[in-house]
Amino acid sequence: MKKPTMGAAVVLALTLILAVSLILSGCGSSNDQTSTTAAAVAPEKIEGTISFATWGSESEIETNKKVIAAFENKYPGTKVELNYIPDDYETKMETLIAGGAAPDVVYGHPYQLRKWFAKGALADLSDIYKDPEFSDPAKYDQSFYKNFQHEGKYFGTINGQDVFLLYYNKDLFDKAGVEYPTEGWTWDDFREAAKKLTVVENGKTVQYGMTLSNWYPYAEMFIWSYGGKLAGDTYDPNHEIVIDSPEAAQGLQVMQDIIMKDKSAPTPEAQNVFGGSFEAGNVAMKIDGAWAPVFLKDVKGLNWDAMLVPKGPAGRHNPVFYAGYGVSAKSKNPATARAFATFMMEEEGQRILAETGLITVINKSVSEDPAVLGAPGMPPGNKYRIEGVEYATWRDTAALWWHEAVDKGLTPELDRLLIGEQDGATTAKNAQKLMDEVRASVQ
Numbered sequence: 001m002k003k004p005t006m007g008a009a010v011v012l013a014l015t016l017i018l019a020v021s022l023i024l025s026g027c028g029s030s031n032d033q034t035s036t037t038a039a040a041v042a043p044e045k046i047e048g049t050i051s052f053a054t055w056g057s058e059s060e061i062e063t064n065k066k067v068i069a070a071f072e073n074k075y076p077g078t079k080v081e082l083n084y085i086p087d088d089y090e091t092k093m094e095t096l097i098a099g100g101a102a103p104d105v106v107y108g109h110p111y112q113l114r115k116w117f118a119k120g121a122l123a124d125l126s127d128i129y130k131d132p133e134f135s136d137p138a139k140y141d142q143s144f145y146k147n148f149q150h151e152g153k154y155f156g157t158i159n160g161q162d163v164f165l166l167y168y169n170k171d172l173f174d175k176a177g178v179e180y181p182t183e184g185w186t187w188d189d190f191r192e193a194a195k196k197l198t199v200v201e202n203g204k205t206v207q208y209g210m211t212l213s214n215w216y217p218y219a220e221m222f223i224w225s226y227g228g229k230l231a232g233d234t235y236d237p238n239h240e241i242v243i244d245s246p247e248a249a250q251g252l253q254v255m256q257d258i259i260m261k262d263k264s265a266p267t268p269e270a271q272n273v274f275g276g277s278f279e280a281g282n283v284a285m286k287i288d289g290a291w292a293p294v295f296l297k298d299v300k301g302l303n304w305d306a307m308l309v310p311k312g313p314a315g316r317h318n319p320v321f322y323a324g325y326g327v328s329a330k331s332k333n334p335a336t337a338r339a340f341a342t343f344m345m346e347e348e349g350q351r352i353l354a355e356t357g358l359i360t361v362i363n364k365s366v367s368e369d370p371a372v373l374g375a376p377g378m379p380p381g382n383k384y385r386i387e388g389v390e391y392a393t394w395r396d397t398a399a400l401w402w403h404e405a406v407d408k409g410l411t412p413e414l415d416r417l418l419i420g421e422q423d424g425a426t427t428a429k430n431a432q433k434l435m436d437e438v439r440a441s442v443q
Contacts, residue, residue, distance in 0.1 A: 044335035047077040052340065053096075054082070054107035055089040059294055063356045070352060071343045078336055080105075097121045102328040104337040110147045110156070111396045111403055113326045117155035118400055122326040123334065126154045128342055140345075141362045146235065147394055148324055156324035157341045159350075160359035160367070162290040163318045163388040164221060165306045165381070166190075172197055172207070172284040181285075181307040187225060187254060190285075190310040194264035197284035209264035210285040211271060211278070212255060214414040216406050217319035217395050218287065219252060224393055225312025226251035228428075230410075234397040241405070241439060244432035246425075251312070252417060253424030260420045267419050278304075289321060290385035294357045297377030306381030308388055320392035360385045401442040409434030 054064060061084060068080040083103050085092050090112055096102050102121060106113070116122050134140055141161070148156050168181055178196050181189075194209025212218060220230060228248025232239040242248075259265045266274050276282035279299050287309060296304055309318055325341040327334065343349040350363040354372050361367045373382050396402055410431045417427040 046075045046336050046339045048333045048336055049079040049081060050104035050331070050333050050337045050340060051081045051083050052105045052107070053085055053093060053103035055085055055087075059356055060358060063353060063358060067344065067349055067352050070348055071340055074343070074348070075336070075339065078339075080340060100330065102330060104328050104331040104333060105340050106326045106328065107323060108156070108326060109321075109323050109396075113148070113156045113324060114150045114398070115400055116326060117150050117153075121329055122155050123329045123331070123338070124153045125156060125327060125338065125341065128157060128338070128345075129154050134345060139364060141364055141367075141389065143389060143392065144320060144322060144394065147322070147396075150398070156326040157345045158322060158324040158362055159344050159353055160361040161320050161322040161389060161392065162360050162385065163320055163392050164217070164287050164309050165290055165292070165384055165388060166285060166287055166309050167278060167292060167296065167304055167306050168285045169278065169281065169283075170303045170305060172281075176284075180305070181310075183308055185307070185310040187222075187310045187312050191254075191258060191262055191264070194258065194285065195262050198262075198264040205263070205266070205270075205274065207282045207284065208266055208274070208276065209262075209283075210258070210287075211283055212259060212265045212418065214268070214411060214418055216410050216414065217321075219255065219410070219414055220319050220393070220395055221287075221309065221317060222251035222255050222312070223248045224251070224317030225310075225314055226254065227312075227314035231397050231399075231402075234394050237398045237400065238443070239397055239399060241432055241435045243410070243435070244428045247314070249423075249425040249428040251424070252427050254312075256417050256420065256424060259418060268415075269419065290360055290388070291358045293378055293382055297357075305379040306384055308384050308391070316391040317393050318388055318391045319395035320389070321395070357382075360389070399439075401438060404442070405435040405438040408438050409436075 052068070056064070064082060068082060071080060072078050093102075093106060093108070097116060097119070106116070106122070108116070113122060129135060129145070144161055145158070148154055148158055166181055170180065173180055176197050178193050181193070197207070197209040198205065199207035223230065223243070226247050228243070228245050228251050230241065230243045230248070232242055259267055278286040279296070279302065281302060293306065296302060309316065325344050327337045327341050331337045344353070345362070347363055347366060350361040350366045353359045354361045354366050355375065357375055357378060366372060368386055373386070413427045413431040413434070416422045417424065422430070
């Protein structure tokens, strides 16, 4: 390095003196400057009142009240007002958002939160996921973290992920001499058992092997199991609709055959006349979410257990259900709102959510806790709510128009399929056309 000249040395000395003077002046007794600097680096205080909007059953509301009480206890001086919206939640929420009256924290499925985030109604929560606690795959199941992102940003925190399970009435199986479902069951095994468990007396069906619904996750389960898909790259917001395929048609045809050919499940019309159910003890099997045990455990006289859903030629595939918490972009108390949304992912909040059995939380130490899985009234098969996630497939897509396409294009065609008005191939073809029309109309 070149040695500085005498003139340069003087300039350097003067510069150092000036710098020291500026530093010392900053350390003076000016309270205004000191407090401003502290405010810039100190975290915002978590205090005051926020509102929290959600839907749910009585059990879910009681659970939310417990979480709120725990949060308020952790942060004295806070208050969370529960805004319970039991009916038409999505429409009412959008009305509140449009009117500038959105609650501070909103509960919702990813497709709902994504839509509101894209409109600018929800805040970016990406920094929450930088916390080492939440980014550790050993502590949190991150299988579906990406589903809470829009254009690379997180729009909500996550409570859990639930899959379908196969529930069966052990007494009806014993009476019919049918072996209980196993992990190796295929859809063919399922169909054979369902036929044996269907009872007809004097020309009238008094017991069905199972029931089916036109809710699209059921169709997805069959379609995936037979090698088909509804959409291309589900993480691409501009993905193609690909339901019109031989594989998807076959999966849909199996659904119809269970009703129309095997006659082991009622048509929607017959279901209304029959009036029976799994809970009533005259339906031997049902496929329902991992949250069902919360309600089944209280049904007197029902001897039941749970198993993984059957697998098809393309393996076992299961729709996954999850929800989370968004924070209003216009919240007047964003620090407390963000803290509450985060609390739902923290271990204390996760444990409260899990202990009810309603939610398979993403905190592994909580969800896999034997005390949680073996809570009073839970059967041995409750463990499959954890193991079933291995076979889970995202039932929605990143496209903001996806649910409109499902509602207008797929659901009405499933109605026609399940009453025998059209076969699986026609259903796939018609659904493709109608869903493409919705896709084209919004692009």
